[in-house]
Amino acid sequence: MRFSLKNNILTPILNKETPDSLPISLIEAIPALPLNESSHFNYELQRLLHGKQLLLDDLPYPLEEIQSHYENGYIHYRKGIIKEKNKIVCARCGNKDSSLFASFPCARFGEDECTYCRKCIMMGRVSACTPLISWAGPEPLQELTENPLVWNGALSPGQQHASDQVKQNVVENKELLVWAVCGAGKTEVLFEGISTALASGKRVCIATPRTDVVLELGPRLKAVFPGIQVAVLYGGSEDRHLQAPLTIATTHQLLRFYKAFDTVILDEVDAFPYTADESLHYAVRQSRKYISSMIYLTATPSQKWQNECRSGKRDFVTIPARYHRHPLPVPSFKWCGNWEKLLKKEKLPPVVTQWIKKRLDNQKQCLLFLPKIDKMGKALTVLRKSYPKIQAVHSEDPDRKGKVQMMRNKEIPMLLTTTILERGVTFPNIDVAVIGSEDRIFTESALVQIAGRVGRSFDHPKGDITFFHYGKTESMVKAQKQILNMNSEAKKKGLIDY
Numbered sequence: 001m002r003f004s005l006k007n008n009i010l011t012p013i014l015n016k017e018t019p020d021s022l023p024i025s026l027i028e029a030i031p032a033l034p035l036n037e038s039s040h041f042n043y044e045l046q047r048l049l050h051g052k053q054l055l056l057d058d059l060p061y062p063l064e065e066i067q068s069h070y071e072n073g074y075i076h077y078r079k080g081i082i083k084e085k086n087k088i089v090c091a092r093c094g095n096k097d098s099s100l101f102a103s104f105p106c107a108r109f110g111e112d113e114c115t116y117c118r119k120c121i122m123m124g125r126v127s128a129c130t131p132l133i134s135w136a137g138p139e140p141l142q143e144l145t146e147n148p149l150v151w152n153g154a155l156s157p158g159q160q161h162a163s164d165q166v167k168q169n170v171v172e173n174k175e176l177l178v179w180a181v182c183g184a185g186k187t188e189v190l191f192e193g194i195s196t197a198l199a200s201g202k203r204v205c206i207a208t209p210r211t212d213v214v215l216e217l218g219p220r221l222k223a224v225f226p227g228i229q230v231a232v233l234y235g236g237s238e239d240r241h242l243q244a245p246l247t248i249a250t251t252h253q254l255l256r257f258y259k260a261f262d263t264v265i266l267d268e269v270d271a272f273p274y275t276a277d278e279s280l281h282y283a284v285r286q287s288r289k290y291i292s293s294m295i296y297l298t299a300t301p302s303q304k305w306q307n308e309c310r311s312g313k314r315d316f317v318t319i320p321a322r323y324h325r326h327p328l329p330v331p332s333f334k335w336c337g338n339w340e341k342l343l344k345k346e347k348l349p350p351v352v353t354q355w356i357k358k359r360l361d362n363q364k365q366c367l368l369f370l371p372k373i374d375k376m377g378k379a380l381t382v383l384r385k386s387y388p389k390i391q392a393v394h395s396e397d398p399d400r401k402g403k404v405q406m407m408r409n410k411e412i413p414m415l416l417t418t419t420i421l422e423r424g425v426t427f428p429n430i431d432v433a434v435i436g437s438e439d440r441i442f443t444e445s446a447l448v449q450i451a452g453r454v455g456r457s458f459d460h461p462k463g464d465i466t467f468f469h470y471g472k473t474e475s476m477v478k479a480q481k482q483i484l485n486m487n488s489e490a491k492k493k494g495l496i497d498y
């Protein structure tokens with residue numbers, strides 16, 4: 001679409017031949033018009049657009065209606081694609097990588113070549129001629145609920161301390177990292193903070209890189225905030241247009257939000273794809289209001305963040321102990337020689353075989369991590385000769401969920417896995433080993449997460465975690481040290497008894 005700028009008002013031009021008309025990305029400055037409060041506005045449009053940045057195609061209203069809201073200051077237009085000197089930036093996803101832009105003959109005018117962003121194309125095409133549309137009028141009224149939290153569980157002292165900090169940061173609109181060990185129960189730590197925010201009319205979002213987590217958190221939060229509408233957003237979910245006080249979303253879904261939330265809680269900051277994708281960081285920033293609080297949650301902050309915590313540059317609170325008051329199982333290292341070479345001969349290192357035999361003979365379930373799918377396949381063939389019921393899972397396995405469930409039902413004695421099960425899964429009573437823990441896929445945080453699978457349940461708070469390696473790595477040493485540090489901090493604070 002083209003616009004012309006007259007009397008400081010942007011007007012869409014549907015006829016290409018109009019002189020002075022330009023695609024929106026070529027108009028230098030886009031005026032935001034003052035709010036004309038005496039004019040009426042469409043409440044449905046307000047509900048749909050508030051806190052969002054959408055394309056014309058996302059809005060089921062005629063262009064004239066959108067335009068009149070713009071002229072009365074209820075709507076802002078922004079460039080979807082920003083062209084500066086030799087640089088192109090996508091305003092929705094922050095993409096600056098020139099290889100992720102392409103051109104197409106724009107349908108709106110037939111022959112026009114139009115630049116669009118390939119990076120966020122799955123949310124609809126942002127191109128040089130499309131405005132990003134956002135709401136600039138009053139916020140929709142939100143009914144206040146005085147005490148929205150209905151939960152009668154109890155927090156451990158470690159959780160309570162973190163919960164108080166979260167609450168304070170929510171009230172004061174600050175940033176906080178909650179560094180909670182695997183199995184500490186971090187979700188409960190958010191309840192009071194979220195409740196306080198909701199009671200004061202704030203809009204809250206819990207975002208996480210992983211769809212699995214969204215699906216798990218949705219029902220949990222609906223249960224403890226029964227009077228609050230909760231929007232659960234992931235690729236293909238039906239709540240897309242729901243304006244709810246509480247939103248639970250994948251970080252991808254935040255690409256459609258714009259200055260929407262007073263409180264953003266980002267769970268698993270260190271998880272893929274968030275860590276690897278700059279546009280998701282951009283999406284989180286864009287979704288926050290100018291004045292807002294930000295709570296990060298993780299069991300395994302990056303090295304950079306750990307350093308920032310230590311040097312006082314980042315506000316953080318730790319939960320160094322699990323709710324069952326037992327220390328975290330500490331990984332032991334065992335050299336296993338050139339295991340890859342042995343696998344080629346259809347053998348496993350004897351030290352590994354012994355470890356497995358000891359457990360399976362005693363009916364103890366185990367999880368065995370391997371760095372690569374092909375190596376895992378080989379190990380499976382070898383192990384099945386003695387234990388035919390063993391299964392293996394990896395990220396592309398269509399029966400992933402089924403096999404995890406079989407493991408939960410104790411139908412299989414052992415599950416081989418790639419890092420796909422490093423986080424998010426809980427089996428009540430297992431031992432865990434890593435073969436080839438020297439592989440670079442096993443970062444410090446991956447290893448801490450893997451060790452965190454052990455001893456999670458109240459009835460089985462202990463277990464064995466062994467890293468079988470062909471050469472110790474810095475990541476292994478750091479992972480072990482991180483766990484030891486958490487245990488000694490927990491001991492000092494009186495959070496563990498054993």
Ligand SMILES: [Zn+2]
Nearest residue numbers: 090093117120
């Ligand atoms: Zn984009």
Ligand SMILES: [Zn+2]
Nearest residue numbers: 001106114129
């Ligand atoms: Zn175009």
